[in-house]
Amino acid sequence: MFSYRHAFHAGNHADVLKHMVLVATLKYLGQKDTALTVVDTHAGAGLYRLDQDQAQTSGEASGGVLKLRAALAGTDPATLPEALRDYLEMVASFNDGGPFKHYPGSPWIAHALMRPQDKLKLFEVHPTDGRLLTRNVEGLGAGKQVEVLRKNSFDSLKALLPPPSRRGLVLMDPSYELKTDYEAVVACVLDALKRFPTGTFAIWYPVIARPEAHAMAKKLKTLSTQHQRPWVQAELAVGHTPDGTPVKTGARPATQMRASGMHIINPPFTLAAQLREALPVVLTHLKGKVGAGWMVEHGG
Ligand SMILES: C[S@@+](CC[C@H](N)C(=O)[O-])C[C@H]1O[C@@H](n2cnc3c(N)ncnc32)[C@H](O)[C@@H]1O
Structure with a gap:
């Protein structure tokens, strides 16, 4: 536990998928005036540097958001798919239109899309990232609108549900350092759905050769259907080169994850x-040349 630091992974292909979904979902939910509570159950440090130590060591952003930005630099944004355009504009807004040196984690994306009536609750248990997050949030000067909870969210989420306005998004983005996280996510979502059946839940998962990961993605579909909730499940696999090396320049093969997914319960009807x-x-x-692909399924 506590070996995972999101600073090494910020802006990688998994963040591209997750944060594209987050931006699209929050933009949709923000169309209604009623207050929204956003709970980020695994917040990380909040804001990252792509031009400094950790991101430079892993090189993961260079196969994710930085690669996208370079490839699309000369493209008229109006011609891009809306979700991609909105995501890239979100990252650009943290970089004054210049090269992408800063990368907003999920708390900062959520904060950027908040209205005065909305609330943001951020869980983080890592001692260092919890401290960084607290300091970063203090710098926002958002007062009581943004709260950092340095607690285990699997135990504590229930206390926040349902939110007072009965409108909310729960983003669940564990590091899956513990094998038990897969079961914990399913149990937590089941409990949360009982308390807040109309809430929107967005759960990130790695697509890796681990039975628990496959089983979890399947269970999320089953439980959404059993609770008669609409859902979307989307996966993005960037694949690898023909000799099996990762497509991300500079990244460490041992830590290389080539695909990930998002399961969204009660999604915007436009999301799929x-x-x-x-x-x-x-x-x-x-x-990469081998094993790349994408899928979007929906049900309910
Ligand atoms: C993948 S990172 C989060 C990235 C962030 N959501 C983003 O998109 O910018 C996962 C974070 O969850 C934290 N974490 C792990 N288990 C947790 C738990 N049970 N409760 C709260 N935080 C947890 C880790 O310390 C890590 O910082």
């Missing part, structure tokens, strides 16, 4: 179509 439009374009620019 938006992702079907955006993911092929994303993949055109991020894919």
